[in-house]
Amino acid sequence: MKKPAILLAGSLICFIIGGFSYKDSNELEDPPIIKQKQELELKKSQIKNEFHSVDIKIQTKEEENLKGIEPAAIKIPSLGIEAPVGKVGVLENGAMGVPDDNESAGWFEPGIKPGEKGSSVIAGHVDSKAGPAVFFYLKDLVKGDAVIVTAQDGLSYTFEVQQLKSYPYDRAPISEVFGPSDERRLNLITCTGTYNRKTNTHEERLVVYTVLKSGQEDKAETLVVPPPPEHVKISGGLLTWHAVRSGEISGYRIYSSTENGDFIHAASISSHERKSMVIDNEEATSFYITAVSSSGNESKPSEIVTK
Structure with missing residues (x-):
């Protein structure tokens, strides 16, 4: 992941990000969470056995980095705040992009996704010439308050406020705001303090530090269903399809038709193998394929193809 510099953009933030290396560590967990993880690991083990050619080292590394979400809201x-969230990045002049309007927030897309280990960042305006903006009341948050982010597919994460800190706009601790963490953090940023007409920005930046609420660490893995494979074709006795690029896919299941019109599981193909299968069953005339995630979630069927 490229670690760009963030400079002053409008009246939002003026942070400069250095390079960081991210690492994982074990976390303390409550008994219900341990049971949930054990059940998930059992399911993953079954998936590994089915798609036996998956490289275990690669799979283990993927499991350590649990899925985050791209926040849409x-x-x-x-505080009674409900707002859409768009993506912001770095402009051509090196400045951090800002939300398109005063009622929207912006997730720093080059950084961490909410739900992943590390510090994800969402920023929003505090005010405008027309009055208060989306994060105007952010200063009223207290420890323990909830912050909920939701993806386009409806998956949501709840974070708990830990603390609020204000910094001079040009001297914020970048490592704390954007840097690595063994926790799954979401940091909210807005302006605060007196507006300085000479610098065209507020004198300070308010950062609300939040952490993922306990018990949600495996939520994305257990709920997210991968999309079905596309471009499924039969040519010269060979069934082919395109790989699914969304999420961690362990493999694919091929289903073939029977004489009575039902479909049965005919084969399993690892994601590390060729996306093809020789059709050696003369009685089967139609096929469809599903994608299976590393946590065992199976996609909807692909389009049905016929010989």
């Missing part, structure tokens, strides 16, 4: 119940 943010909700802060204690």
